[in-house]
Amino acid sequence: MPEITDKMIKELLGEDRPLLFPGAKPRMFSASSDHTMRLWNLKGGEETRLLWKHKGPVLCAAVDFDLNLAVTGAGDTELMLWDLSEEAEEEPVQRVFRGHEGLVNAVEADFINRKFISSSTDGTLKLWDMDSEDEKCMRTLEGRDGHVGAVCAVSAEWRSLQALTVGQDQIARLWDLETGKCVIKMEGHTGPIWAASLDPECRKALTGSVDRHLMIWDLRSKSCIRAMLQHSRPVTDLKVDWETSQAMSSSVDRTLIHWDLDAAEPLHKFDKHPGSVWCLDVDWVGRKMVTGAGPGDKSIYLWDVSDGYLEKEIVGHEGSVWAVAVDWKTAHKAQEKALGIGIFPRDEHEEEDKPTASPKAPPKASPKASSKKKSRRRRSNVAKETPATLSKDTPAPQG
16 A cells, blocks of 8 residues: 555545745755855755865855855865855856864854854864955964863854854853953753744853753853753754743654743644754745755655745755755845735844945944844734643653
């Protein structure tokens, strides 16, 4: 008897789902252990461009689709600045940055002010200037209060010039990027920490670890205020919408979990990947998500976050997918145009940060962040999630 698939059920029942990205073809960027990066038409799932220059697995990426720029880090210890525009298709690499002595496994970029920060298995963090002629780092963050062993993830808040880092030594650290000093150290995990997110006000943080836990931290008290256990194997990546207190985590256990951080409770589990899930990118407003998988899978999935529906499977990489990023803004603008109204909230700094010069020219520094407290969007979209059958009291399976 042939296997009954979701597609067959949909055809039989005549299920009518909303159109996917009406009027838009959002771009997606992916990086893989096959040494390549690829650009995709996310709506159709077609590969539109192949980028190759690294001599090792590409482990991390930061992308700005508005400026057509990307920074990648790889197992060859190098970082590269890429021009993603069609005009630069023949020579897409703008600069190569060298200085790390180990694998580069995390990068965060401030494309407006032409800076980025990277972390490595060599135990250091490095701050870089995209326009540096000698392509050397501006500052190395290490020393007596630095990490012991590999630094696995970094989350930077450029307006406050602070960065949260985590690593093999099981400690989360907050750094002052102006002085290069570690100002806070937080301990609580019992395994290496692989993922982290710092809230825009630099008051809270979320981390995910090999010990299977996610921990919410209060940076003022320097302590863990909630610990969440639902994954049965190491947590590999996470994304947070701090305004609505939602998070999404991925794991070696092949699942993703959508979290309500205020309640420290799971809302929904996504479990259709046949392999470990290494990375994700979430559109919290449009309720979509893309995920990249590792050995035994190597695919990219597009999900509807509101009901867990798997919209599309995209294949093409020959190795594990280590990083994904999507131009969600294009989809938002197309939908607004179709409806004739503005339905998606604007970034309060979007206009003032908009560069007036070519992306290659250093623009004016962005103004300091407003002290006005950010308004919180209504969290009705969280309440509409499919009720989860998970509970924090349910013990996680071993393995």
